[in-house]
Amino acid sequence: xxxxxxxxxxxxxxxxxxxxxxxxxxxxxxxxxxxxxxxxxxxxxxxxxxxxxxxxxxxxxxxxxxxxxxxxxxxxxxxxxxxxxxxxxxxxxxxxxxxxxxxxxxxxxxxxxxxxxxxxxxxxxxxxxxxxxxxxxxxxxxxxxxxxxxxxxxxxxxxxxxxxxxxxxxxxxx
Amino acid sequence: xxxxxxxxxxxxxxxxxxxxxxxxxxxxxxxxxxxxxxxxxxxxxxxxxxxxxxxxxxxxxxxxxxxxxxxxxxxx
Numbered sequence: 267x268x269x270x271x272x273x274x275x276x277x278x279x280x281x282x283x284x285x286x287x288x289x290x291x292x293x294x295x296x297x298x299x300x301x302x303x304x305x306x307x308x309x310x311x312x313x314x315x316x317x318x319x320x321x322x323x324x325x326x327x328x329x330x331x332x333x334x335x336x337x338x339x340x341x342x343x344x345x346x347x348x349x350x351x352x353x354x355x356x357x358x359x360x361x362x363x364x365x366x367x368x369x370x371x372x373x374x375x376x377x378x379x380x381x382x383x384x385x386x387x388x389x390x391x392x393x394x395x396x397x398x399x400x401x402x403x404x405x406x407x408x409x410x411x412x413x414x415x416x417x418x419x420x421x422x423x424x425x426x427x428x429x430x431x432x433x434x435x436x437x438x439x440x
Numbered sequence: 441x442x443x444x445x446x447x448x449x450x451x452x453x454x455x456x457x458x459x460x461x462x463x464x465x466x467x468x469x470x471x472x473x474x475x476x477x478x479x480x481x482x483x484x485x486x487x488x489x490x491x492x493x494x495x496x497x498x499x500x501x502x503x504x505x506x507x508x509x510x511x512x513x514x515x516x
Contacts, residue, residue, distance in 0.1 A: 282494075292454075299454075303488070304492035308486060321481075336459045390482065394486040397479075401491060412473075
């Protein structure tokens with residue numbers, strides 16, 4: 267499976283549409299932006315990595331893309347609205363600028379990424395699935411505790427994080 | 441332009457600087473959580489997707505909580 271396709275399919279499978287979230291953010295809902303970031307930070311990073319940049323560079327490109335989304339949200343058209351296509355256009359533009367600024371040619375967008383990285387791709391995809399599914403399987407109280415925990419501490423429920431860690435590593439043992 | 445506000449048709453605004461700061465906080469928290477989970481740094485996007493990729497009303501209701509209500513103490 268093409269990683270970009272796989273990850274985007276996962277993102278689109280959630281019940282709130284990208285278009286709805288963009289409109290909500292446009293009207294001042296910061297939570298909608300957070301959800302978009304949670305769903306598309308990874309796809310943007312992987313998209314860039316698969317086109318030959320380092321992971322750190324890909325993180326910077328993804329961050330630049332979200333900075334541009336924030337800057338451009340006022341011009342987002344609510345009808346008909348581009349949704350995910352609008353976001354991917356911004357991401358591709360930032361990647362193109364990255365290569366242009368370094369005097370390099372950007373690789374073709376429709377490259378078969380699976381043919382390039384093979385096992386690494388599958389490994390990352392399995393981890394992606396394990397993280398999401400193991401968290402979703404937790405009781406809501408555990409999810410809330412983990413979401414509210416500060417880095418380095420155990421959160422409101424000291425056992426909740428441990429339960430997620432155990433479930434995640436059972437799913438993804440490496 | 442960090443202090444510029446983005447106007448919307450209904451008059452609400454989002455401060456770009458505030459939005460960017462919030463995303464960086466989310467990213468840094470996801471990285472720290474990833475490390476606490478014993479996962480490689482490249483797993484941070486998956487961790488963030490798992491913990492913050494859904495609206496509060498898309499989560500399954502807990503016992504005694506009507507569907508769609510935010511649980512007590514939830515930051516979202």
